[in-house]
Amino acid sequence: xxxxxxxxxxxxxxxxxxxxxxxxxxxxxxxxxxxxxxxxxxxxxxxxxxxxxxxxxxxxxxxxxxxxxxxxxxxxxxxxxxxxxxxxxxxxxxxxxxxxxxxxxxxxxxxxxxxxxxxxxxxxxxxxxxxxxxxxxxxxxxxxxxxxxxxxxxxxxxxxxxxxxxxxxxxxxxxxxxxxxxxxxxxxxxxxxxxxxxxxxxxxxxxxxxxxxxxxxxxxxxxxxxxxxxxxxxxxxxxxxxxxxxxxxxxxxxxxxxxxxxxxxxxxxxxxxxxxxxxxxxxxxxxxxxxxxxxxxxxxxxxxxxxxxxx
Amino acid sequence: xxxxxxxxxxxxxxxxxxxxxxxxxxxxxxxxxxxxxxxxxxxxxxxxxxxxxxxxxxxxxxxxxxxxxxxxxxxxxxxxxxxxxxxxxxxxxxxxxxxxxxxxxxxxxxxxxxxxxxxxxxxxxxxxxxxxxxxxxxxxxxxxxxxxxxxxxxxxxxxxxxxxxxxxxxxxxxxxxxxxxxxxxxxxxxxxxxxxxxxxxxxxxxxxxxxxxxxxxxxxxxxxxxxxxxxxxxxxxxxxxx
Numbered sequence: 309x310x311x312x313x314x315x316x317x318x319x320x321x322x323x324x325x326x327x328x329x330x331x332x333x334x335x336x337x338x339x340x341x342x343x344x345x346x347x348x349x350x351x352x353x354x355x356x357x358x359x360x361x362x363x364x365x366x367x368x369x370x371x372x373x374x375x376x377x378x379x380x381x382x383x384x385x386x387x388x389x390x391x392x393x394x395x396x397x398x399x400x401x402x403x404x405x406x407x408x409x410x411x412x413x414x415x416x417x418x419x420x421x422x423x424x425x426x427x428x429x430x431x432x433x434x435x436x437x438x439x440x441x442x443x444x445x446x447x448x449x450x451x452x453x454x455x456x457x458x459x460x461x462x463x464x465x466x467x468x469x470x471x472x473x474x475x476x477x478x479x480x481x482x483x484x485x486x487x488x489x490x491x492x493x494x495x496x497x498x499x500x501x502x503x504x505x506x507x508x509x510x511x512x513x514x515x516x517x518x519x520x521x522x523x524x525x526x527x528x529x530x531x532x533x534x535x536x537x538x539x540x541x542x543x544x545x546x547x548x549x550x551x552x553x554x555x556x557x558x559x560x561x562x563x564x565x566x567x568x569x570x571x572x573x574x575x576x577x578x579x580x581x582x583x584x585x586x587x588x589x590x591x592x593x594x595x596x597x598x599x600x601x602x603x604x605x606x607x608x609x610x611x612x613x614x615x616x617x618x619x
Numbered sequence: 620x621x622x623x624x625x626x627x628x629x630x631x632x633x634x635x636x637x638x639x640x641x642x643x644x645x646x647x648x649x650x651x652x653x654x655x656x657x658x659x660x661x662x663x664x665x666x667x668x669x670x671x672x673x674x675x676x677x678x679x680x681x682x683x684x685x686x687x688x689x690x691x692x693x694x695x696x697x698x699x700x701x702x703x704x705x706x707x708x709x710x711x712x713x714x715x716x717x718x719x720x721x722x723x724x725x726x727x728x729x730x731x732x733x734x735x736x737x738x739x740x741x742x743x744x745x746x747x748x749x750x751x752x753x754x755x756x757x758x759x760x761x762x763x764x765x766x767x768x769x770x771x772x773x774x775x776x777x778x779x780x781x782x783x784x785x786x787x788x789x790x791x792x793x794x795x796x797x798x799x800x801x802x803x804x805x806x807x808x809x810x811x812x813x814x815x816x817x818x819x820x821x822x823x824x825x826x827x828x829x830x831x832x833x834x835x836x837x838x839x840x841x842x843x844x845x846x847x848x849x850x851x852x853x854x855x856x857x858x859x860x861x
């Protein structure tokens with residue numbers, strides 16, 4: 309077994325073991341962290357590996373979330389087909405947005421993705437009759453049952469989050485090692501050179517947006533299913549910035565960086581808010597310090613100092 | 620019968636805001652030979668090969684590769700037809716290892732066949748003498764070695780047409796000698812279009828020479844023909860050199 313595989317399986321085993329060790333409150337936190345880490349991993353695939361900075365991923369997260377939520381409450385679907393609907397919604401949304409936004413590069417790409425996401429957010433508010441607008445809607449506890457398992461119980465929710473995290477984690481870890489992933493890294497490093505090696509860089513970038521957006525949507529659907537709430541706040545610009553911060557903190561372009569970043573940020577806010585209402589200030593200072601002293605993020609520092617082989 | 624020319628251009632023209640960088644160039648590249656493209660700075664050499672490889676869109680005219688027009692094809696499609704291109708300024712993937720740089724160039728051809736990939740990569744690195752640096756990060760290499768790496772990235776594609784834009788720039792004398800030996804070893808295997816400033820390299824390796832001046836073909840022929848051409852002497856080589 310390669311070092312990479314050993315690392316990935318150890319991370320998953322560690323997360324599974326933590327449930328046994330951790331008190332209920334922290335286990336609940338960790339379930340949420342794992343779901344948000346799926347979102348961060350999807351973002352990292354595009355930002356960290358392909359080198360495309362999107363400011364509109366909240367739209368893909370929301371597409372998955374509303375796909376599942378409306379599927380269950382509006383069409384009366386059971387969780388599994390509703391989950392599939394959420395993923396399809398995110399895939400279609402990211403394909404369309406990717407097709408349009410990839411006509412631009414750099415700062416323009418950031419602005420175009422941001423604007424599409426804002427349009428999506430406003431559409432959710434405008435269609436309040438169906439989406440619940442600002443208030444959103446709750447998915448009833450009785451409906452959140454998958455394969456006979458009650459997803460609202462602590463244990464099942466934890467391991468449902470773990471399973472979804474593990475699937476996304478392993479798929480993406482595999483993808484970045486594949487010829488496709490290697491080509492994306494090449495595009496990040498030098499797009500013109502990659503094109504002149506005979507690769508259709510436009511098609512590769514579109515596929516990267518679709519995979520990234522679909523994983524983000526899977527995270528949104530998972531979040532709605534496991535925590536029972538669908539709301540417009542998840543489509544705001546804040547939720548497009550979060551994955552960027554998580555990935556920067558944890559280490560862009562590393563497989564374990566997103567999980568580290570979400571974990572770090574989650575507990576930074578959780579702990580500091582116990583002491584002060586200015587907890588975002590603490591988060592801000594931590595971010596500034598990291599940018600100054602570990603610009604590659606925590607995972608990037610690990611790779612630089614300890615393990616250059618880190619995938 | 621295969622055509623003698625692997626590549627032809629017909630009235631190929633590039634205008635930058637009204638200035639003609641290339642003015643109606645008719646050119647034919649003989650299969651299996653080394654052709655050098657020379658000319659003073661600003662003569663339009665890089666523009667010309669840019670239009671052949673697809674990096675630069677032509678204003679008008681046609682490019683034929685193996686008898687087929689490729690003028691409408693995007694760059695990556697032309698590369699897929701078997702045209703390899705090395706950049707004038709070394710353009711390797713600085714953050715990746717030498718091995719990965721060459722592997723990226725080869726993977727498009729080998730797909731998921733890892734064994735074939737490794738054989739090709741090892742062979743290409745060996746031919747340019749970088750085998751012992753396979754695991755080094757390309758950005759840490761000396762400029763001369765980056766140029767050699769770039770040549771390996773072209774070689775590994777086993778191109779039928781290999782375009783090299785000033786490959787010996789920045790190489791030491793010993794490396795230039797090795798490069799010339801490499802070019803000669805490719806003779807017959809592939810067709811080479813070489814943009815080169817180093818006259819001794821041109822005279823020693825090229826089978827044919829085309830001289831560009833002010834975006835037009837000034838002369839074309841064997842090294843001896845070109846050397847003896849009074850127009851070329853006046854425009855470029857200088858009388859003392861002839």
